[in-house]
Amino acid sequence: MLSFYIIVSLTIFLIIYGAIEYQLHQKNLKSIPIRIHINGTRGKSSVTRLIGAGLRAGGLKTITKVTGTFPRIILADGSEAIVHRKEQANILEQLDIIKFCSKQQADVLIIECMALQPIYQKITEHQMIKADIGVITNIRLDHLDVMGPTLDDVAKAICGTIPKKSKLFTSEDRYLGFMQKIAIKRKTKIHNSDPKTITNDDLKGFSYIEHKDNIALALDICTELGVDRSIALPEMKRSKPDEGVLRRFTVNENGKRIHFYNALAANDPESTIMIWDAIRNQSEESEHFMFLLNTRQDRQDRAIRLVDMMSQLDYGSIGLVGESLDMVVTMCEKQDIPTTKIHAIGAKPTLEQYHDLCEASLSNTTIIAIGNMGAGGAELSEHFENIHQTSN
The missing domain is CATH 3.40.1190.10 (Mur-like, catalytic domain)
Structure with a gap:
């Protein structure tokens, strides 16, 4: 019987507390x-x-x-x-x-x-x-x-x-x-x-x-x-922009001029294609374009849609970083993306990813990073930004 009264008392208390909190919130609004x-x-x-x-x-x-x-x-x-x-x-x-x-x-x-x-x-x-x-x-x-x-x-x-x-x-x-x-x-x-x-x-x-x-x-x-x-x-x-806005960083490595676009917050095909078109329209015809797909293990649905999108566009190469590397490589192969276009880098430390991307780049390359800010994406973009600031 005592436990019954305790439950009833607690229920009444919670109802009263909830009502008071609701009224206070309405007052704040x-x-x-x-x-x-x-x-x-x-x-x-x-x-x-x-x-x-x-x-x-x-x-x-x-x-x-x-x-x-x-x-x-x-x-x-x-x-x-x-x-x-x-x-x-x-x-x-x-x-x-x-x-x-x-x-x-x-x-x-x-x-x-x-x-x-x-x-x-x-x-x-x-x-x-x-x-x-x-x-x-x-x-x-x-x-x-x-x-x-x-x-x-x-x-x-x-x-x-x-x-x-x-x-x-x-x-x-x-x-x-x-x-x-x-x-x-x-x-x-x-x-x-x-x-x-x-x-x-x-x-x-x-x-x-x-x-x-x-x-x-x-x-x-x-x-x-x-x-x-x-x-x-x-x-x-x-005003200060959000960390996920589209920005361009330019670095010079071993005689290569590399433009890095942080489009990691654009993780749906429609937004990505809009960015792709905008970048292509203001770039030189001689530029080598590389999509850089950063994948999170818990966002594999995004990777599927973005790989499907990339299979329909005309570009030079693909860099793959982040998680679930083998799975994304398989996705690319199923979409008939030539293996010669794919640079499988994976979830390495940021500095190693940076050097691998520079190695995979041609003399005049534009890298468009898409997919996810998480799983190391933000850190990689920040590294390009830091190199950009010290060399420009």
């Missing part, structure tokens, strides 16, 4: 005038950072939280703090960010969606953030083990974060009609950003290769909140 929730397959972190920079330039006290390659909180003065995690990422950390933002009396909170499971994406928006402005950058094939198996399934999952009685900004064209149907049901106005509004001159001044879609989306939101693009854009160019 209401204290933040503008909440922007950013979701999508690609570009979330970049768009989050761009909007934050633009709004700060316009005088709005803005706090930004990016999941990105490495999670960060960007404070109102533009400085950054690392998000330390004792365990694996959990959507409950968003509650702490909202509480922090409320204490800081911020005008704006910009927060990147960190949920993958469709139900958690819905909970994050409709129970935790309740955005005034929702953002969907794009919808592409990735995380099919969680959101798949089809692109339509991914679209349904991501659109779970379309807010109610608010505004939605997106650069996505393919699923715009689908998004509009959901937005109508939720009484939300939708705005489709047009990358054609961004000129090549607008791209000048960025320290990395930024996509027009991301800039257009960020500028439209800044304009919506009263910050003119003439004020927002210069600050976007000055």
Whole structure:
């Protein structure tokens, strides 16, 4: 009987505690005038950072939280703090960010969606953030083990974060009609950003290769909140980019000039092909192109799709680094990629990988690194960056 009373008492306590926590969270939410929730397959972190920079330039006290390659909180003065995690990422950390933002009396909170499971994406928006402005950058094939198996399934999952009685900004064209149907049901106005509004001159001044879609989306939101693009854009160019953005590093080794593009955050075929086309269009015809595929053992589905993509493109060679090397070599062989094109390097120390890649390169080579930032990808890119900085 005593155990029964203990269980009942504990249950009542938890219910009361949960109710109090819920009310405190609602109070924190209401204290933040503008909440922007950013979701999508690609570009979330970049768009989050761009909007934050633009709004700060316009005088709005803005706090930004990016999941990105490495999670960060960007404070109102533009400085950054690392998000330390004792365990694996959990959507409950968003509650702490909202509480922090409320204490800081911020005008704006910009927060990147960190949920993958469709139900958690819905909970994050409709129970935790309740955005005034929702953002969907794009919808592409990735995380099919969680959101798949089809692109339509991914679209349904991501659109779970379309807010109610608010505004939605997106650069996505393919699923715009689908998004509009959901937005109508939720009484939300939708705005489709047009990358054609961004000129090549607008791209000048960025320290990395930024996509027009991301800039257009960020500028439209800044304009919506009263910050003119003439004020927002210069600050976007000055802001610190996410570690996963597309950047080019040039090194000179043994008479070879090697351009290394860090496109490791582009881990779906559609995004990778867009980057491939952009690089090809600004490169010399004589350049030797090498795809560098970095594989994680727990992301073999990505490797399958990217190897299939590479089998359909015209390039000089492939470098394979990271985990599951034998498996990826077999994938390439099954796609009839000539073994003479394949340089199987694997999960070696960073310096050894660097030297092997330089050895495999020709006199004028462009390496496009794709696949994963993890499993040594970030370290290899950082090594190319360090050599680039000391030799240029």
